[in-house]
Amino acid sequence: MISMQQISKQFGDLVVLKDINLEVEKGKVVVVIGPSGSGKTTLLRCLNILEKPESGSITIDQQTIDFSRKVSKKEILSFRKQSGMVFQTYNLFPHFTALENVMEGPVTVQGVNKAKAREKAGSLLSKVGLSEKLDVYPYQLSGGQQQRVGIARAMAIDPKVMLFDEPTSALDPELVGEVLLVMKQLAEEGRTMVVVTHEMKFAREVADEVIFMDNGVIIESGKPDELFSRPKEQRTKEFLNLINQ
Secondary structure, three states, X not given: OEEEEEEEEEEOOEEEEEEEEEEEOOOOEEEEEOOOOOOHHHHHHHHOOXXXXXXXXXXXXXXXXXXXXXXXXXXXXXXXXXXXXEOOOOOOOOOOOHHHHHHHHHHHOOOOOHHHHHHXXXXXXXXXXXXXXXXXXXHHOXXXXXXXXXXXXXXXXXXXXXXXXXXXXXXXXXXXXXXXXXXXXXXXXXXXXXXXXXXXXXXXXXXXXXEEEEOOEEEEEEOHHHHHHOOOOHHHHHHHHHHOO
C-alpha cells in the first residue's frame, strides 16, 4: 500500500531525512515515535508531498513518484488525493461552519455536487460524534471538537491512507481522549494509517508496528510489545527510559 524507498530530504545544509525505507501494508496502523527534531513530521509531510524529497521514490497503492526526475505539479496534486492528513493545529476555515469545512475538499478538489457533499459531510461529522455541531463555527468548538472536524475533513475525500501529525499535541489533556477514540475506531475499521504521536499508550494499543526515529533515520521498528518491552537498540532504550520517568 505504502512504500518509501531511499527518501532523503534536507533544508539548506540541514539533512532531515537520510535514505528512509518504509513499507506499510494495506489496513495496517504504523505509529512513528521519537524525540523532537528527529524527522517524524517531515517523513509524514513527504508522504503526501507537502515537502518534496531530494531523492528516492514513494508509492501509494498503484501510484509511484520518483524524485530523481522532475515532478510536475499535476503529478503531485494527483498523488496527494490518495491521502488525507490531520495536522497538529486544526487548520479549519474560520468563516466556514463544521459542515462547510468538511464539504470543501470534495466540492473544490473532486468536483462533487454540493448536495451530495453536504450529505456525506453530515454523515462523517456524525461518525466522529459531532452530529449536533454541523452549523457551528470553529471558534464555537473546543479543541477536541475542532480536531474531530479535521479528521472528518480528511476522510471526506475517501483517501486510501490517513496521515496524522501529532493530532493531540495542541489539546488540553482532558480533550485528548475524544480524538484518540475516533482514531481507534478508524483503525478498527481497517483503515491504513501512519500516525506521528507522543501518545505511547495509543501506540501500544492500536499500532501494528511502531517505528522509532532519531536524527533523520529509522533506528528501530517492531511490534509494540517488542519495541516497548524489549528494544534492541541502545538509543531506543534511552528514549523509552526518558519518557517513562
